[in-house]
Amino acid sequence: MIPALKFPLMKKWFLTVVPLLFVLMAVTQTDTVYPYKRFPTVPPFSLLQADSSLLTKAQLKKGPVLVMFFSPSCDHCQHQVSDMLKRMAEFKNTQFVLATYQPFEEMVEFISTYELSKHPNIKVGRDEKFVLPPFYHIQSLPFLAVYNKKGDLVNTWQGNVPVDDLLKALH
Numbered sequence: 001m002i003p004a005l006k007f008p009l010m011k012k013w014f015l016t017v018v019p020l021l022f023v024l025m026a027v028t029q030t031d032t033v034y035p036y037k038r039f040p041t042v043p044p045f046s047l048l049q050a051d052s053s054l055l056t057k058a059q060l061k062k063g064p065v066l067v068m069f070f071s072p073s074c075d076h077c078q079h080q081v082s083d084m085l086k087r088m089a090e091f092k093n094t095q096f097v098l099a100t101y102q103p104f105e106e107m108v109e110f111i112s113t114y115e116l117s118k119h120p121n122i123k124v125g126r127d128e129k130f131v132l133p134p135f136y137h138i139q140s141l142p143f144l145a146v147y148n149k150k151g152d153l154v155n156t157w158q159g160n161v162p163v164d165d166l167l168k169a170l171h
């Protein structure tokens with residue numbers, strides 16, 4: 001009788017442990033290279049702008065691009081935008097794409113507060129499909145990515161960045 005008991009227990013153990021081992025092996029072999037590193041060009045995006053039009057990658061002009069993911073209520077994001085605006089003359093050939101996932105009304109207020117519509121090279125929109133955070137693996141704000149005039153990724157930053165570092169990456 002004892003040998004008959006061992007077999008069902010062993011079968012149960014085998015049917016439990018073996019699938020767990022396969023799951024563990026599959027999880028450990030997951031690709032940890034983030035999309036922005038695998039595809040180091042400006043990602044396809046669709047941002048809802050303040051005038052309710054959509055801004056897409058196809059609408060960007062040739063030239064350097066700075067992508068910034070921000071929150072209108074984030075102090076660090078506000079300081080980053082203020083610092084960049086103080087030196088806008090040095091960014092005259094750079095296209096800015098500022099994206100947020102926060103409510104549309106907050107975005108519109110942010111545009112108004114910083115008078116961003118006065119700058120034709122700054123586009124602000126709401127990432128309604130939440131495409132950019134997983135693409136860039138964003139963990140803190142502001143997030144900035146700089147692309148050269150060919151559209152190739154130069155550098156990314158999480159958190160505030162000195163304007164000199166941005167300008168250096170753009171040139």
